Amino acid sequence: MDLATFLIQCLNAVQYGLLLFLVASGLTLIFGIMGVINLAHGSFYMIGAYMAYALAPLVGATVGGGFFTTLALGLLLSIAFGYLLEWGFFSFLYEREHLQQVLMTYGLILVFEELRSILVGDDVHGVAAPDWLSGSVPLGDVMTYPTYRLFISAVCIAVALGLYIVLARTRLGMMIRAGASNREMVQAMGVNIKFLYRVVFAFGVALAVLAGMIAAPVSSVYPNMGGQVLIISFVVVVIGGIGSVRGALLASLLVGLVDTFGKVFFPEAAGVLVYLLMAIILLWKPEGLFRQG
């Protein structure tokens, strides 16, 4: 493997890892703060990708298109959707056993997948990247790298930074962190915990939807695309430690590297390597790299 190929694979690994981080960070926050195991989180990623596919022509017809307009519309819709879903469904799960949470969110996956099948059908669709991002950047003498993938990484890094600032530097972030470590105490201090949960959930959904929307031009959209992302995100959360956004970031990059280079060096065993990584980490640290609260 020469240097240019190695570089390209590194960029791919980072891009994949960062994208996973968007999904896994929402998942880990929802686990850590509300104590809910949400199998339907992968569906939000799927919904995001299908939104990128379905909203683009709609936006094109009404306001003359625009990639960022579509993205913004999708995000607004997803926040509203997440808020309503928490109010109408997830808020009933908090007091229940894990097993019941598993089954009810599993039922939700089936509902989302079939609604997708009814509304959009079961075909695979491509999604076009915006023109100004569809070129490629030269890398070395002969190799090039698609600009859009760099764009994905840039968006993810911006979101990660934003997430850090919100969690570590704002009043809302303080309440979220406090809510994660002691629910009752925060409530006693006069914080509206129900509203806090709703906000956290809506942001979690928005992160997964954003991941799906920006990934769609690279991955195209297809049935059951949420399932795979869900399980890899679980692995990320397990490695990183439940509730830890920092852990999720480190674990996503680790999983991205292992998966990408695994596919290069051991194409047959690539699917298994990520789980082996998880097994090794579990032997070493059963509670993940960064355990919170």
Next chain:
Amino acid sequence: MKIDARSLPLLMLLVLAAAFPWFGEKYYVDLVIKVMILSVFALSLELLVGQTGLVSFGHAAFFGIGAYVAALLSPQTGPASFWILLPAALAASGIYALAVGALSLRTRGIYFIMVTLAFAQMAYYVFHDTRVGGGSDGIYLYFRPKIAIGEVTLLDLGSPIVFYFFILVALVLTFLLLASLQRSRFGRALAGIRVNEQRMRAAGFATYPYKLAAFVIAAMLAGVAGFLYALKDGYVNPEILSWHQSGAVLLMIILGGIGSLRGAVFGAIAFVALQEFYQSQAIFGSFAKHWQLPLGLTIIAFVALMPQGLIGLSTQLRRRAAA
């Protein structure tokens, strides 16, 4: 086992199942075979979830390994020996369970659910991505094994009626095994772990080996179910290890009612009945292809309204009447 009013429906079911091949249509006889195999599968998970309190979301892996071993070790030219096939299926699922259990039992709660899911997915990718078992196309099993001693054939599972009763006996044996396990010292220890693991440890039980033993036994029984499933269909593909299968079997035990062996059997019946109902084109017409939508809604409503399952329905109603 004591015969009382509660085991009466179960005995009636057994009599019905034993008589069924003589009056049922072939389609329904096959369906009953499927229900019986899934009952073995659900019973095996009940030992883990209901008796020990360990919610595993990766139980399909062991089912799938049992099925793949049966298909891989059967020659294409004639029936394999049952005495090799079944022990091999048991050993394979047991060994994988030992490795997975040893690792995943270091965690608890949400972690345990996710870790078991991840390890099941790992097994799924082994069969899906590599050529071990024909990749995503799966492999065929052409001949059901013969149960023979020396040259004397005791049972030829190739005969439909023999196969039917073979499955029925397997189900009854699994049920009796788990029922006696439940009453044993081992079973009491598992119940103690479910209720309060800290206290069990304080009482001097090393809980980890008990949980690991339960995990391996449950996996081996799931391996038996998978083994029978491969013999029934004569075909296995990676989808039988998928996490949807793990979800389905969890659903079965919660449908029937967690915490009782009868519940697992009733749950398997209810699950297959629901599936058949929603997939029926006679009832739903062209909407039947979207059968997962009503199934998903049913799951949500059922868990929300009847978390005790079918078994708990009478208690639930009585409590409501009293209140």
